[in-house]
Amino acid sequence: MRHVAAQTRPVAGMDIGSLSTETVVLQGDRVLGSSLLPTGADPRRAAERSLEAALEKAGLCRSHLAMLVATGYGRVSAPRADERVTEITCHARGARRLLPGVGTVIDIGGQDSKVIRLDPSGRVADFVMNDRCAAGTGRFLEVMARALEVPLEELGSLGLSAPRGLPISSLCTVFAESEVVSLLAQGHPRPEIIRGLHESIAQRIQGMAERVGLAPPVLMSGGVANNRGVVEALKARLRVDIAVPPEPQMVGALGAALLAAEMAEERGSGGGGRTR
Ligand SMILES: Nc1ncnc2c1ncn2[C@@H]1O[C@H](COP(=O)(O)OP(=O)(O)OP(=O)(O)O)[C@@H](O)[C@H]1O
Ligand SMILES: [Mg+2]
Numbered sequence: 001m002r003h004v005a006a007q008t009r010p011v012a013g014m015d016i017g018s019l020s021t022e023t024v025v026l027q028g029d030r031v032l033g034s035s036l037l038p039t040g041a042d043p044r045r046a047a048e049r050s051l052e053a054a055l056e057k058a059g060l061c062r063s064h065l066a067m068l069v070a071t072g073y074g075r076v077s078a079p080r081a082d083e084r085v086t087e088i089t090c091h092a093r094g095a096r097r098l099l100p101g102v103g104t105v106i107d108i109g110g111q112d113s114k115v116i117r118l119d120p121s122g123r124v125a126d127f128v129m130n131d132r133c134a135a136g137t138g139r140f141l142e143v144m145a146r147a148l149e150v151p152l153e154e155l156g157s158l159g160l161s162a163p164r165g166l167p168i169s170s171l172c173t174v175f176a177e178s179e180v181v182s183l184l185a186q187g188h189p190r191p192e193i194i195r196g197l198h199e200s201i202a203q204r205i206q207g208m209a210e211r212v213g214l215a216p217p218v219l220m221s222g223g224v225a226n227n228r229g230v231v232e233a234l235k236a237r238l239r240v241d242i243a244v245p246p247e248p249q250m251v252g253a254l255g256a257a258l259l260a261a262e263m264a265e266e267r268g269s270g271g272g273g274r275t276r
Contacts, residue, residue, distance in 0.1 A: 009027070009264065010032060010066065011025075011065055011067045011068070011260035012024065012257055013068075013069050013254060013259065014051060014068065014069070014070045014071070014078055014253055014256060015087070016047050016050075016078060017039060017249075017252070018039065018074075020039055020110070020249055021037050021047060022034065022050065022250050023035050025055060025058040031254075032060065033055065033057030033059075034054050034253070035053035036250065046077075047079075051078075062080060066260075066264040067261070068082050069090075071087050071089075071252050071255070072252060073112075083260070083263060087114070088116055088124055090253075090255035090256045091116060091221050094253070094255030094256075095116075095118075097258055099245075101217065102118060104117050104212075104214050104215050104218045105118070105218075105220075106234065108136070109138055110137065110138040111134070112131035113130045113137050113222075115127065115205065115212050117212045135173050135201075140201065141197065141224065144197050147184075148190055148194065158229070159195040159230075160232060162191035163192075164195065165198065165233075166193050168180070198229040198230045198232075201233065202233035202236070205237075216240050218240050219242070219243045219245070221249075222249065222251070225245075231244055
């Protein structure tokens with residue numbers, strides 16, 4: 001049988017978010033398999049299913065992995081993980097791989113949003129996180145899509161089709177939803193309301209970005225990066241170009257897998273664990 005050195009064995013990273021769970025299986029520079037599934041009500045089960053799906057695509061089983069690193073709010077629910085690392089570290093690490101020299105990461109997920117600034121060596125210099133309130137998160141857009149009776153996936157193109165955005169004055173999701181319902185009742189076109197909602201998210205992120213200091217180039221991660229309307233609103237507000245990777249929801253899991261590879265290498269060469 002072929003001898004496989006410890007540092008070349010496959011590793012995996014898993015991001016258990018409030019809405020979606022992703023796993024990336026990596027060997028060296030190559031992604032062998034990945035999966036993206038809804039987290040649902042049972043993060044422990046989501047973690048199991050996500051790992052199995054990614055391993056199946058890679059044609060591997062758990063015992064082949066040299067290291068599994070879990071991240072995301074549900075990382076405590078990954079009993080088969082060797083290490084747990086914060087989302088900030090993982091998103092920064094994944095972004096660095098996708099956009100070398102990245103200065104800022106904007107991650108907008110289901111229940112929180114973060115702006116992370118990296119120093120020139122790629123380490124996290126500062127970050128700010130909004131996890132207190134749904135405004136400025138994917139949840140906000142989900143509530144509004146329901147109120148507007150528009151599929152979530154169509155918000156982006158509808159918002160972009162509007163010549164202008166209607167200002168949404170409420171910062172709170174519940175009040176903003178009532179505002180949207182009354183704008184609809186007054187006969188305002190949906191696209192203009194949607195564009196206004198995207199602009200209100202951009203305004204909230206701008207406040208966060210000002211606190212950490214925005215350093216280009218900027219990469220956006222998390223599911224809301226799939227919404228081109230939000231991305232364009234952010235570009236206009238922040239006056240900066242924003243790179244969106246083809247699979248923005250995978251950035252945290254990719255970062256976790258890259259950290260797993262580093263840890264496996266350290267341990268393979270006699271190094272101990274590291275607290276991050
Ligand atoms: N195709 C899409 N079009 C528009 N929005 C999308 C799309 N896919 C996902 N989203 C948005 O992404 C959000 C989920 O993002 P993501 O999967 O990054 O969250 P999460 O990592 O589970 O959450 P968190 O990091 O807050 O715990 C949804 O709330 C939704 O608004
Ligand atoms: Mg997330």
